[in-house]
Amino acid sequence: METTGTAVSPAPNPQTPTPEETGIYVYSIIECTEPCTFGKIGIGGRGDDVYTVHYKDLAAVVSRTPLVVYDPTRENALAHEHVNEVSIEEGFTPVPMSFGTLFRTEKDTVEFLEDTYDALRDVLVKMKDKLEFGLKVNWSREQVIAEVERDNEDIRRLKEEISKNQQSSTYFARMQLGRMTEQALADKSDAYVRDIYEHLREAAIASRSTKPIGDKMILNAAFLVQRDKADTFDQKVQEIAQRYEGVLSFRYTGPWPPYNFVKIRLQLERSAVV
Amino acid sequence: MVLLKLLSLPISLPVSGMKFVLQQVADLADQELYDPSVVHEQLLLLHVQLEDGDIDEDEYAQREAELMARLRDIRARTQQEPAEADVDARRRAIVETPFDEQ
Numbered sequence: 444m445e446t447t448g449t450a451v452s453p454a455p456n457p458q459t460p461t462p463e464e465t466g467i468y469v470y471s472i473i474e475c476t477e478p479c480t481f482g483k484i485g486i487g488g489r490g491d492d493v494y495t496v497h498y499k500d501l502a503a504v505v506s507r508t509p510l511v512v513y514d515p516t517r518e519n520a521l522a523h524e525h526v527n528e529v530s531i532e533e534g535f536t537p538v539p540m541s542f543g544t545l546f547r548t549e550k551d552t553v554e555f556l557e558d559t560y561d562a563l564r565d566v567l568v569k570m571k572d573k574l575e576f577g578l579k580v581n582w583s584r585e586q587v588i589a590e591v592e593r594d595n596e597d598i599r600r601l602k603e604e605i606s607k608n609q610q611s612s613t614y615f616a617r618m619q620l621g622r623m624t625e626q627a628l629a630d631k632s633d634a635y636v637r638d639i640y641e642h643l644r645e646a647a648i649a650s651r652s653t654k655p656i657g658d659k660m661i662l663n664a665a666f667l668v669q670r671d672k673a674d675t676f677d678q679k680v681q682e683i684a685q686r687y688e689g690v691l692s693f694r695y696t697g698p699w700p701p702y703n704f705v706k707i708r709l710q711l712e713r714s715a716v717v
Numbered sequence: 718m719v720l721l722k723l724l725s726l727p728i729s730l731p732v733s734g735m736k737f738v739l740q741q742v743a744d745l746a747d748q749e750l751y752d753p754s755v756v757h758e759q760l761l762l763l764h765v766q767l768e769d770g771d772i773d774e775d776e777y778a779q780r781e782a783e784l785m786a787r788l789r790d791i792r793a794r795t796q797q798e799p800a801e802a803d804v805d806a807r808r809r810a811i812v813e814t815p816f817d818e819q
Contacts, residue, residue: 466804512792512802514785515760517767517777543801555810562812569814581769651815656758656765694768705814711800712807 466510467496467546470526471537471700472556472707474567475502481529486513486522493526496549498556501563504530504537505552513543527700536573536670537700538566541708559707566705572670573648575704576697578680580639580662582632582690591627598623632661635691640664642683646676651703661691665703673698751791756784 468486470493478495485491485506495502504526513519523542530537546552556563592598601620639662640650647666655663668676684693760781767777792798800808 510802510804512798514788515757516781516785517764541801543799545802545804547804551804559810559812562810566812566814579765656761657769659769660765703815705812707810707812709800709803709808710811711803712809 464510464547465507467505467549467552468508468513469540469544469546469552469555470504470506470523471530471539472563472567473502473504473530473535473537474500474571475535476500479504479533481526481533484522484525484529486519486526487511488518488522493529496552496556498553498560501556501560501567503540503552503556505549508545510545510547515542524699531574531698531700536567536571538563538570538705538707539700539702541706544707544709563707566707570701570705573667573701573704574670574673574698575701576666576668576673576676576680576695577699578639578643578662578664578666578696579656579660579694580635581659581692581694582635582661584628584658586690587628587631588624591624591631595623595627598627635687636662639683642686643676643679646672646679649704653703665699667701667704668698670698750787751794753788753791756788756791760784 470486473495475495476497476499478497479502480495481493481504483490483492485493485508487506487508489508491506491508493504493506496505506526520542527537527539546555592602598620601616601623605616605620643650643666647668649667650664652662652664655661666676680693680695684691684695687693763772763777763780763784766772767774772780800806
């Protein structure tokens, strides 16, 4: 993780924002010199125009909005993502801003672009023509437990022993069975995950794995892929999904902007610790 | 001093020890309740449950609304807006590129 740039936005203003005031919501930064519009798809459900605010060769993709704190609801997140999707379709490679990023005015937005110009240029160059794909892989825990209990000699024997001696089987033996099963599950999951990564590695530039969500998921990953390699990556995902048909279920999404590979966020000056 | 403390321990433990434990439980509950990252984690889980078909749209909407109310409550208690939305504060932009080159 690296910190490549800092910028200072305008000095504090004692006024507190009220919902009637309007501000500028920023979705992403793109490389673009001519004014662009992306349709009436702005966040907030008012059908605000999405357009660009420029500084040199950079542009912020923005829409007008009431000055409110946007809750991370699915509706809002989808609106934010949809704007980024549209700009990908238009051929841009947006570098996404954190969800909920607001400025008071267009002038403030331009100042942000100006102050952060070098760092923004840097990531835009790094991310040029690169897209993100998401992959979540689930397994059926019960099915795998049954498999493990059938195939793992030690576990099978211990289980038989416990069920034969219902009364006398110790707490310890049950604990041990639990531990062994957990270990066998973890080993199996690791092997699947390794194999999947191995298969996709060549077609991707980089990958990031996040903590699996819930107890069915064994892999939650994002892959950074060159735009012209997207078809190859697609094919690789289809192949590995076929290999594990009936055992693992794959949820494959994208193309996304590189949400998991670039983070542009604003930090309050007073809490800044660098 | 140490000896005296040790000697008095059995007597003082039931009361202050209990208080200590209760305080810890309360702190943990507060942390859970007032930690936005806990709410965000639950939100992610909710998304996945909806995508997997474990819950329907109605249940999703209801539980999402509960989580949003909790987030707003946390914001009200800490009196802190997320930096992304605090348009009048002095803010600095942080650009990070977490990357696992293969």
